[in-house]
Amino acid sequence: MLAAVGDSTQAHTLFSEPLLPHGGPSGRAAMTRQGPLHPRPEEPPAPPGDQGTLALRPQAEEEADTLAAALANPHPEVALPLDEHVLRVLRHLRPATLGRRRRERPDAPSVGATAHELPRADVEAWLGFALPEFPDLAPARLVCLRREPGPLPRRGSLMPNGEPFCVRVALLWVAPDVDLDRLVLRRGDGLLQGTVNWQPGRSRPDHRVLTTHFTNPAGGHTSVTVGGTQVGVQRVDPELTRIAWGRDVGDDEFTVALHVPHEPRQALEFLLRGRDAP
Structure with a gap:
């Protein structure tokens, strides 16, 4: 019974031996392919349905939700202790992937050989505002350095080509x-470094247009507000963060940046424990 069902529904091959004219065996075999006696009817294809949206991994879903929340509240006011929303955003900032690290020279010059120290009081008087202080670093002292020798140029001074001095x-x-x-100075030496830039006649970039970007090639970044001042936070290396903000003194615009x-x-917690920053 099973063989009959199989022959009636499946293709198969028939073997035979042709006979000679007088009816004797020819000694040769012949094969004939036999199609299915009762082929199964083909079922029509199912109509295309809604495949829906593929679910992300839980980590990716959490990152997407955090980014959406950061873009909806782009410059949150922060204070110690940091709230959970800010902590999630900071946790998702990725280090920079753009370019390669410079190879450090074993015979790199010293700080004193490439820069000239300026009295802190003179720099603060010239800027018109106090430089940051960080109790966490006590008893460390702040050193102000400039490549060009001599005192800071007088405000409004011009270079020989008529351009204003940039300090x-x-x-x-x-x-x-x-x-x-x-x-x-070596990479990873753990020293806090920073810069103060003054470029008269050039508008400082409007930090208010910055948004949160977790995977920027130059380093994931976000923006927060500290004491009414917008502060940018960018992860340069796994253990190196750039924090920058602007200071206005009259018509002059300064940019302060720290590499923490x-x-x-x-x-960011280190910055919030400091004084005059920002």
């Missing part, structure tokens, strides 16, 4: 007894 002062927090002529040797959460 950049480097900030470096070091131990009280450090010798700048022997200090060589911590991941974003620790870096």
Whole structure:
């Protein structure tokens, strides 16, 4: 019975042996392919249905939700302790992937060989505002450095080509007894560094247009508000965060930036424990 059902529904091959004219065996075999006696009817294809949306991994869903919340509230006011929303945003900032790290020279010059120290009081008087202080670094001292020798130029001074002077002062927090002529800055040395830039005649970028971007090639970044001042937070390396803000003194616009040797959460908490920053 099973064989009969199989022959009636499946294609198969018939074997036979042709006979000679006188009816004797020919010694040759012949094969004939036999199609199915009763082929199964083909079922019509099912109509295309709604396949829906593929679900993301739980981590990706959480990241997408966090980004949406950050874009909806782009510059939240922050204070210690940081709230859960800000902590989630900072946790998702990815380090920079753009370019390669520069190879450090084993014979790199010292700080004292490439820059000139300026008295902090003179720099603050010239700027018109106090430079940041961080109790966490005590008893470290702040060193103000400039590549060009001599005092800071008078406001409104012009270069020989008629362009206004652009001033950049480097900030470096070091131990009280450090010798700048022997200090060589290395990546990952754990020192807090920063800059103050003044570019008269050039508009400072409007930080209010910055939005949160977790995977920017230059480093994931976001924006928060500290004491009414908008502050940008960018993760440059896994343990290096750039924090920047603007200061207006009359018609002059300054940009202050710090490179904090911590991941974003620790870096922002470090900033909030400081004074005059921003």
